[in-house]
Amino acid sequence: MRLRSVFSIAMAKAIAFACRLLHKQGVTLAGAMVMKVDPGLFDHLSAQLKRTIVVCGTNGKTTTNNLMAMALRANGHQVVINATGSNMKNGIVSALVLNSKWNGQIQADTATLEVDEASLRHVIDHLHVTDMVLTNLFRDQLDRFGEIDITMDLLLQAVQNHPDIHLIFNSDDVLSTQFALKSKLSYTTFGISKPMHDTNNADMKEGQFCPYCHAKLEYDFYHYAQLGQFHCPNGDFNHFHIDVDLGSLDSIDPLVFTINDVTFHSPLKGFYNVYNHMAVCALLTHYGESLSKFADELPSFQGGFGRLETFHIHGCDILLNLAKNPAGFNQNIDLIANDGSTKDVLIVINDNEQDGIDVSWLWDVDFDRLNQCNVSHYLTAGKRYMDMALRLKYVDIPSTPFDDIHQAISYALHDLGSTKLYILVNYTALYPTSQYLHELERKSA
Template identity: 45%
Template sequence: MKIRTMAAVFAAKSAGFICRKMGRQGVTWAGKIALKINPDILEDLSSQVRKKIFVTCGTNGKTTTNNMLCAALENEGQKVVCNHTGSNMLNGVVAAFVLAAGPTGRLDADYACIEVDEASTRHVFPGLKPDYMLLTNLFRDQLDRYGEIDITMNILEEMIRTVPKMQVIVNADDALSAYLAMDSGNPYITYGISKPVQKSAANEIREGRFCKKCGARLEYSFYHYSQLGDYKCPSCGFARPEIKYDAHDVKVGDQLSFQVEDKHLTANYKGFYNVYNILAAYAGLRTAGFSGEHFQNMLQKFNPENGRMEQFRIKGTGVMLNLAKNPAGFNQNISAVMQDKTQKDIIITINDNAQDGTDISWLWDVDFDLLGDASIHSITVSGIRCQDMRLRMKYVDIPVMLEENVETAIRKRIEDGVGNLYVLVNYTALFSTHNILKKMEGEKE
């Protein structure tokens, strides 16, 4: 074992410990320090994975899907390395491996489930040779960082082709993702929902309306949401590929349920988009050679964390924390909230730090008018750009309360709310809000 690898692991673990003691996440720092000591640390450690390496990419659903796949593999008795926190750039990926390694730099893992930021694949893939890529979807996201979707697609296709034997497990309902998988030349496997489930909002922003193969306008027989649905090109014949793992008899409400192959799966989650997350994890498990007979058991025990449908109980109030960082994701969050017909309070927190993207014009593409419902007791806007969020709500004639400090906003709604609180935040507000809610949950009533 390389001395530099041992030193990198020791230093990274020490940094992570110190950061946690200071109340900080510390994951990216652990990875950064490890790379400084040994630039080849990712290759050294990932090469010790005994069986297969999964990466999960895509605009929305990466963290939930990746963690769910990890839980499914662990439920099959496998040892798995996973970046559970969603730190998905190079430092975060490296940290997942170094923090899982022993003090001598030995890694005891059968599988790795690694979420990777799409733009960061250029930095991660040279040291990590995945066997499978789960590709969830491609939506417009952080234009000032990613640019248009074509740029993201070009990066992904370039990196997919550097690992020609890697199988791409792709959402066939997304024309952009499906084209990318089909055009890459890599072997691919599909999952999706072949029949309509619910009516899609007519005014919803849809990406990829034009065929990536020839430029003609795609024709849809139906939409699930955004651009996800059943499509075909009338000009060149490009169409949704045949779906291998097809969810049918889909039911959406307080609980999700659907059939796939011979299995009936149910989960206590809201939001149609979670059907795709569950289905992607199932497809990953099956592609790895497992029967999936224990998958439902995993779903019953799976507890979403890190601000993805994360639930808290504070002074008698049920609180749901969820990430909403782009138009497609926010619209699905709103849809999930509105499936709850009981009275509710909502806090929306918007920041514009570098990791969020400083351009927040995407707020004008979110269907906030759907929040003008009698079941909503109050809406509070918070965060660095709370004034912009208040203006956005003014344009749909929905009154809101303004409280820039997130903790103050939460405490006020715990005190005067209806006991049912949804907190929707964008990226940099997620970790701090999670910590606030954890702290409040531990306080004596």
């Protein structure tokens, strides 16, 4: 073990510790330091792992990755994970370094790593990736990734020199299916072979045309967005066989469902989250590991920050959730629609670089459906609070705009006397909002 590596590991641990004391996110900083001082340490650590799973896809990465770690630990593995969602190169390096001992020995046999779609090509040559889990491909952060084809190309470039990777993907997603075909990787699919609910066909559809003959694809049914049972009318592009299928769906709040006769009681809710569990089950099935052991642990799962995080402050139940693109937002509107109680809704939209500076995607969200959701008051905040208020105005929803998130929350709690508040935030608004709510909760306890 080189002295330089010992020094790097010590520094990374010190940075992470100091940031924890200060309630700051220090994970990426520790990784950046390591890549500067001792870039070879990344390869040294990753080479010690028997299995490395990368989780990619537009929505559901963090939840799927955290569920994956739980399922693998339940099956007896020692797992290293970038649990906080720091999914670019420095966050991944950090996760491995912070898991290692002072002598550079990693304390895990398996890594499960959420990786940003644009970052995969920068890390894949350093990781010995055995499996890639692709949750879905939706339109997201247009000005950062460009159109969805560009995201798919970035992923294809990343895997092109790694033909041994096994792909786990959602075969209800026409775009993930196209990725599977183009990548030529071996694969295991998950999907839902029967209609589960009355779908509205109004929301965002991607990949509507056959990649071979360009005819419009026909659907027997949709689950949401472009997910469903599709086929080309000319027969040259069809839904793949589903390896891991949903048995029954008994409840969506909270989720209760069966796969291969195993019943899962999840603390999570929302139809979209079923797929995140199924991705994990598909990986377990591929390795012949136990679904029951995963199901046994699942009731104690904690979603991770900003993924349906709940708070209780001054008599108000607050639910914080990430909503960063049209498909994610529409799923959040479903959650609100399924909750029959009276509530208030605060939407926080930033336009920082990581969010995408173009917020025109707000016009692709079906906000008009909020009109039937028993919501008393709407508030908007974040750097684009006026854009959000305008967007709501176009579907006849009046809202109170705030340029300051703290004021918006204070108004809901004290002026409105909210008893239930949904806070939907996009990417860079998530961490500060979560921290602020934790602080309020500590003070009000």
